[in-house]
Amino acid sequence: MDSSEGVLRTASAGLKSLKILTEQIQISSNGNCDIVDITREIRELLHESMLKKGSANISVVGSTASISTIEYEPGLKRDLPELLDKLIPSAKRYHHNDTWGDHNGHAHLRSTIIGTSKSFPFINGELLLGTWQQIVLIDFDDRARQRKIIVQFIGE
């Protein structure tokens, strides 16, 4: 009897093992290098998950947008589009545009370089971000879009 209770305690410790939770959020963007702060939405999902420590992977589905972090303030919201339009111009003619007759070659190239997903650690139920560091969707496409963002937590 004692021994079997010992097993129970051990097994129940085993049950506190890691979980994976996968959520999806829809974000409206204006495209054209629109930068949308999604930190609050991710925080709310994290709090609802009741997870205390682990990793949050944030991915945007598609090939003309990126996930990254930035200090979300009006100056940088103008600087990033200006910089990218200098480095990877939207007005240029790309071979991609010839393939499909569309005009978003620049959006694809920016997404490939900056990436569509990032992972962030959390402890005590809170993301380990700097005070002036927000998680953002950057939508490079040449039109307003509804974006599907996958928020996946691995943790306990």
Next chain:
Amino acid sequence: MDSSEGVLRTASAGLKSLKILTEQIQISSNGNCDIVDITREIRELLHESMLKKGSANISVVGSTASISTIEYEPGLKRDLPELLDKLIPSAKRYHHNDTWGDHNGHAHLRSTIIGTSKSFPFINGELLLGTWQQIVLIDFDDRARQRKIIVQFIGE
């Protein structure tokens, strides 16, 4: 006896906990900004793993290549090398080339900026990618190479 069977059920629930599987694939590339679609190989490994939900981390070993996503079509396969050759020219003389007498300084710099690994969520045994979003190896080195790619799944 009843109580011991209860423990068994509990323990077996504990056994459904997360697993890590680490696989390696070899990919031949032509270098010189060759873009190789590796989505099918990753999907096959995911299906073989029998995992249903979790995260796939894809890494290329080395410092002159990157992993990212792109719409894998002929136009963008020309656009990305042209863009990178404008921004981070292969023909330029780099201090790195002086260090070793080689000619791939640009390849190192591109790899540092775009990154060597990315993580992607999956549910129902399928990667959550867009229809026109493929996972690719981009090999910046100045010669054909055999690349070692690590595919690591964390999931259940």
Next chain:
Amino acid sequence: MDSSEGVLRTASAGLKSLKILTEQIQISSNGNCDIVDITREIRELLHESMLKKGSANISVVGSTASISTIEYEPGLKRDLPELLDKLIPSAKRYHHNDTWGDHNGHAHLRSTIIGTSKSFPFINGELLLGTWQQIVLIDFDDRARQRKIIVQFIGE
């Protein structure tokens, strides 16, 4: 009795499930695109963790630095700052600088493009990096700083 010992073995297999360990390291940097090799620190934490296989997520807290990999040699340590100063000049006037009266707009933009976190697989207790591939903090800010880096292992 036999059956209860069977449970014990099963439960103990369950206990070998994945763990998350989150460590923090402090790194001094000179800013101004200083590149600091943090591979040794991460390796030491990995060895102390006793974990054998899994994933290491490395994040820098803040919005003016990045984590990436590079061949850590003197040539590239000059090439990367020169390249970034050409693409995203530090001397340029940014709207961000107008917002706060500071001079690090370029540092924010570089951090957004290169990213603040990366994940690396490990097996047999060792990171799967190339021989000439080091994990580095790149500090773009315009002054020396103490940087907080989160090292999170998920593994077994």
